[in-house]
Amino acid sequence: MRFDTPATTNPIDRMTVVGKPIDRVDGPLKVSGIAPYAYERHDVVPNQAYGYILGAAIARGTIRSMDLAEAKRAPGVVAVVTHANAGKLGKPKAITATLLGGPEIEHFDQAIAIVVAETFEQARAAAKLIRVDYARGEGQYDLRAALPTAKPVSDGSGEGSASPGRVEIGDFDAAFARAPVKVESEYSTPDESHAMMEPHATLASWNGDELTLWTSNQMIAWAVRDVSQALLIPKDKVRVISPYVGGGFGSKLWIRSDTVMAAVAARVAERPVKVTLTRQQTFNNTTHRPATIQRLRLGAERDGRITAIAHESASGDLPGGGPETATSQTRLLYAGANRLIEMKLATLHLPEGNAMRAPGEAPGMMALEVAMDELAEKLEMDPVQLRIVNDTQVDPEHPTRRFSERDLIGCLRTGADRFGWAKRNAKPGQVRDGRWLVGMGVASAFRNSLTMKSAARVALDRHGVVTVSTDMTDIGTGSYTVIAQTAAEMMGVSVEKVVVRLGDSSFPVSSGSGGQWGGNSATAGVYAACVKLREAVAAKLGFNSPDVEFTGGQVRSGNRSASLAEAAGDAGLTVEDFLDYGDLSKTYQQSTFGAHFVEVGVDALTGEVRIRRMLAVCAAGRILNPKTARSQVIGAMTMGVGAALMEEAVVDTRFGCFINHDLAEYHVPVHADIPHQEVIFLDEVDDKSSPMKAKGVGELGLCGVGGAIANAVHNACGVRVRDYPITLDKIIAQLPPLPARADA
Numbered sequence: 149m150r151f152d153t154p155a156t157t158n159p160i161d162r163m164t165v166v167g168k169p170i171d172r173v174d175g176p177l178k179v180s181g182i183a184p185y186a187y188e189r190h191d192v193v194p195n196q197a198y199g200y201i202l203g204a205a206i207a208r209g210t211i212r213s214m215d216l217a218e219a220k221r222a223p224g225v226v227a228v229v230t231h232a233n234a235g236k237l238g239k240p241k242a243i244t245a246t247l248l249g250g251p252e253i254e255h256f257d258q259a260i261a262i263v264v265a266e267t268f269e270q271a272r273a274a275a276k277l278i279r280v281d282y283a284r285g286e287g288q289y290d291l292r293a294a295l296p297t298a299k300p301v302s303d304g305s306g307e308g309s310a311s312p313g314r315v316e317i318g319d320f321d322a323a324f325a326r327a328p329v330k331v332e333s334e335y336s337t338p339d340e341s342h343a344m345m346e347p348h349a350t351l352a353s354w355n356g357d358e359l360t361l362w363t364s365n366q367m368i369a370w371a372v373r374d375v376s377q378a379l380l381i382p383k384d385k386v387r388v389i390s391p392y393v394g395g396g397f398g399s400k401l402w403i404r405s406d407t408v409m410a411a412v413a414a415r416v417a418e419r420p421v422k423v424t425l426t427r428q429q430t431f432n433n434t435t436h437r438p439a440t441i442q443r444l445r446l447g448a449e450r451d452g453r454i455t456a457i458a459h460e461s462a463s464g465d466l467p468g469g470g471p472e473t474a475t476s477q478t479r480l481l482y483a484g485a486n487r488l489i490e491m492k493l494a495t496l497h498l499p500e501g502n503a504m505r506a507p508g509e510a511p512g513m514m515a516l517e518v519a520m521d522e523l524a525e526k527l528e529m530d531p532v533q534l535r536i537v538n539d540t541q542v543d544p545e546h547p548t549r550r551f552s553e554r555d556l557i558g559c560l561r562t563g564a565d566r567f568g569w570a571k572r573n574a575k576p577g578q579v580r581d582g583r584w585l586v587g588m589g590v591a592s593a594f595r596n597s598l599t600m601k602s603a604a605r606v607a608l609d610r611h612g613v614v615t616v617s618t619d620m621t622d623i624g625t626g627s628y629t630v631i632a633q634t635a636a637e638m639m640g641v642s643v644e645k646v647v648v649r650l651g652d653s654s655f656p657v658s659s660g661s662g663g664q665w666g667g668n669s670a671t672a673g674v675y676a677a678c679v680k681l682r683e684a685v686a687a688k689l690g691f692n693s694p695d696v697e698f699t700g701g702q703v704r705s706g707n708r709s710a711s712l713a714e715a716a717g718d719a720g721l722t723v724e725d726f727l728d729y730g731d732l733s734k735t736y737q738q739s740t741f742g743a744h745f746v747e748v749g750v751d752a753l754t755g756e757v758r759i760r761r762m763l764a765v766c767a768a769g770r771i772l773n774p775k776t777a778r779s780q781v782i783g784a785m786t787m788g789v790g791a792a793l794m795e796e797a798v799v800d801t802r803f804g805c806f807i808n809h810d811l812a813e814y815h816v817p818v819h820a821d822i823p824h825q826e827v828i829f830l831d832e833v834d835d836k837s838s839p840m841k842a843k844g845v846g847e848l849g850l851c852g853v854g855g856a857i858a859n860a861v862h863n864a865c866g867v868r869v870r871d872y873p874i875t876l877d878k879i880i881a882q883l884p885p886l887p888a889r890a891d892a
Contacts, residue, residue, distance in 0.1 A: 149676035151599075152730025154835040159698070160675065160770075165637040166630075166840075169775035173643065174392075174628040183392045187349035187424045189362045196351065197226050197264050199413045199423040200271035201405060202278055203257035203433055204249055207804025208497045209285035211251045211260065218277040219263055224270035227417040228278070230261045234412040240374035240403070244469040245500045247378060247408040253282070254466060255499045256805035257432035259405040264417045287497030289804040291439050291464045298462045298494035301471055309476040309508030309596065311491045317545055318486035323456035327447025331523045335444065335515035335870045337474075337854075339797040339806065340437040341430070342504055343816050346394025348434060349424035352410035359414075360387045363407055366400045367660035368619040368653050374403045379411055391651040393623040393661075397787075398503035400623070401662050404434045431499075431809035436797055438463040438472040438501035440511050444519035445488075452529050452537045458488035459516065464496030472501065473508030477594045477851070478516055480739060481556075483540035497804055503662070505787060506847035509595050510854070514791070514872060517591035517855025521862070530574070531590050531859065532564050543737045552736035552836035555767040556592060559743040562828060563590070563765040567745040576866035577884045584749035585884075586760070587864025591852035593742030593764065597834075597843040598665040599733070602673030603656035603726035606635065606681045610720060612701050612713035614639050615647040616677075620658035620670040622650055624783075625846060626776030627661065627670060633773060634671040634840070638678035639712065640698030656724055664740070664844025667772060669727075672838040676727040684723055685715040727838065736836045740768040740848045744785070744856040750865040752886060755879035757793055757861055762853075763826045769834040769843035781849035782825045788853020790816045794873050 160166055177183040190196070204211075216228045231250035239246055249258035261278055265271035288294050304310030324330065350363040359381065365371045368388050376383040393400060406423045414421040425433055440463045447456035463472035471493040479489055504510075524531040536557050543549040564570070572588040573579050579586040604618040616635050622628050632646040639646075649655065659669035686696045691705040702709050715721070732738075745763040750756070764781050771777045794815040797806040808814045827849075833841035854872065862868045867882045 149679065149725055150728050150730060151838060152732065155839045155841055158839055159638050160840055162637060165633045165643060166772055167770065168773065170629060170633060170643060170773055172626055172629045172776065173632050173648065174622065185346060185392050185394055186351060186362050186364045186390065187422060189351050192362060193353045193420045196420045196422055197266060197417055198268040198271045199262045199264050199410055199421045200268065200275045201259045201409050201423065201425065201429065202261040202275045203429060204253045204260050205280065206253055206282045206284050207256040207289065208287035209253050210283045211253065212281040212283050215279035219274040222270065222274035222277055224266040225274045226264040226266065227413065228261060228263050229413050229416045233416060236380060238377050238380045240377040242370065242374060242402050244466050247405045255497060256803065257429060257499065259409055259433060262409045262413045264413050264421055287804050288495060289498055289799055290801045291441060291494060291496060294464055294494035294496060295441065295462055298492035300490055301493040303470040304473060309473040311473050311475045311479065311489060314490045316488050320456050320458055320486045320488040323486035324445055324447040327455050328450055329448045329523065329526050331446045331519055331526060333444055333519055333522060333870055335442045335518065337440045337511040337514055337872045339439045339799060340504060340791060340795050341797050341814055342397040342399040343811065343814060344395030344397055344399065347425045347427060347430050348400065348404050348406045350406045350410040351420060351422040352414040353420040354414055357381065358385050359411055360389065361407060361411065362389045364393050364400055365390045365403065366393060366396045366621050366623055366662055368621060368651060369657045369660065370401065371403050372653050375407060378408050388653040389651060390621055393621055396623045397505040398507065398662065399435050401503055427811060428809045431797065431806050431814065435500045435502035437504035438465060440472050440474045442474055442515040444515055446519055446523045448523060448527065450527065452527055452534045454482055454484040454538050456486045457482065457484040460490040461512065462492040462494060463501065464494040465501040466497065467495055469501060472511060474512035476508040477512050479545055480543060480737065481592060481594045482538040483544055487544065498799065505784065506595055506850045509851045510791065513591065513594065513852045514854035517852055518858050518870065521859040532560050532569060535560055535592055549737055552738045553769065553832055553834040554739065554741055555830055555832060556741040558830055559741055559765040559767050562830065563743040563745050563763055566828065567763045569745065576863050581749065583752050585752050585864045586747065586749050587860045589746050589856045589858065589860030589863055591744045591855035591859065593744055593848050593852040595664060595740050595848040595851050597738040597740050597837060598663050599729050599838055600659035600665050600669045601726055601728045602659040602669045603724065604658065604674045604677040605656050605722065605724040606677040607720060607722040608681060608712060608716040610713055610716050610718050612641065612711060613645055613647060614641060615649065616674055617649045617655040618658045618670060618673060619653055619655045620650050620666065621661045623661045625661060625666065625780060626773060627666065629776055630667055630671055630772040631674050634674045635678055638675060638682065641701050641712065645701065664847040668838050668840055668842040668844055671772060671840050672727040675839050676725040677723055680723040680725045681721065684721050685712065688715045688721065732836045738837055740843050740845065742766040742848050744852045746856040746860045748857060748860040748864055750861060750879065752883065755876035755883055757874060759789055759821065759823055761824045764849055765828045765830065766845055766848055767830040767832050768845040768848055769832055769837055770841045771829045772840065772842055774829060777829065777845050778827045780846035781827045784846060784849030785825055785853055786817050786822055788850050789821060789857065792854040792857040792872060792874055796873050
């Protein structure tokens, strides 16, 4: 099925199952510990051995020699694999760093060997016995020091955020020079780690020249492609199975070293091998969100209308890598006739930088939305009203191209009303609650809405049970549930009569999970397959009228009716179809919008920041399941708190590594850090998006949170922090003096 004209009325519009806050159908499996994750697949192949990866102890250089003798003699060791005996390997085009290093070393902790043993402990102990002699090379590990060498680059994140190296609309310099009100500020965001709950893990098993991988991966078809390119074997010889993923946030969009090392180790050891990365290895051996240095310049008339807007950003990556596309949202979010966007990339020899939840927009809006508040302050204008005044219903770079649906103003006004924004004191440092200085902050939310071709197989059996099979993954987002709801709505059955099978490359290729495209795209593929199944059912029953109705497990046409089970018969019915997309995304700009409101307390003595309450208002098309969607948004809001207040992968610029590479020293929010969170979804459908009329929402909930927190901190205590994270050491010296005591 092809989607190239706006959606009209269809069975999803009944909203008898879709749109309801149904509990996760996979929830009982997860809370009971039965859901099978990659490293726990003890049931699938016998005689599994354990692999432990040794990472490089230098960031750049070469391996002179490796002494493996003692490791090979260690108890339980089955094999030791390095570049010397792994066989010929390729480098997947989508991956920047080689997944098995040696003799050249490209970054710290790059995998250079794997020890296979009977137990995990034996493999780990033996890996420590490998003696490596390195020739250390020179590298660049400091983004600010590398700025003079950074060059403009046009690139994308690979999942929705993109920007040209440089684009100018109108005459920015002249417009900025004559603007009566100006803001010019620099902001920085640090390197960040995904820090997902489940580390990267893979179990590899060969059967002749056929490889099966049970792995933790967001994109099954991409994994098959990349494994084929890495191992130099045909794609039809690779099977990837990943029914449950314990979080990824972009780090599992592409295969990592656990996958390749498990496969080569299993080939050498001639038995199945399972590998998991340690928590420390997930920081340096995989990928991270790159640091940025951003410059914002805004010029406005005294009524708040922006006449000049410039956003310049620089980030770094390994040779051949790409930028953090932090300027992406600035091209679309606010009006302004004169515009300058520039994105630069420097060469850094840190571990690979790559997609992390809302790549580009998340750090970009941490700068843009603070700049907007700085402009509002200079204008003596309410920050919500400033954003409303600069709303646009067209792409500012291409004014003939309208947004398919855009209700940023509705989000801002609804949020302001619900949050009690009218009670905010615009003058910083005026509101106290005991020892706490209290402030409110706001930020717009923006994330592009993407769709990808997605397919599914749908079967109907003699019991009237509908089974959906697609290689879509569930990374904690609720894919099982919204897919079940889609099939139930289309076929007129309850969710209990739907079985969903995900995460297997033997199933039809779906969109996969990433870029907040997964829910909308994967369900649209199921929709297409169900349309085909409905046609097959009607034909089987001899119902030729176009008014066939599917409801309550029955099929009705005029005064005739029959059950789905009767239509299926003993042989059952199975169909397969896909949804592909035409040019609607070129005709209409498709994006999601929202508003974040945050109240914080700042300790008047220490500068400690505490979140007091948070609100997100989202306009993101039809919400397929408000319960799972809310979970996505509050999870993203929590990540935003981490990025704003605590998360920083600290670079040792002498040795090119992240030194706080575990959850003891890389801090992420815990329950005590997160108070009341509220989410409101505006009633919206987008008929230009898909037959589901939905959009993504999982990354929208992150975009803008950091800016809202920074703005709230400034409102609370008057300190403007432009270098994230906002830690107390950046606040304490600038805190207002304490009021004099009455008894002093």
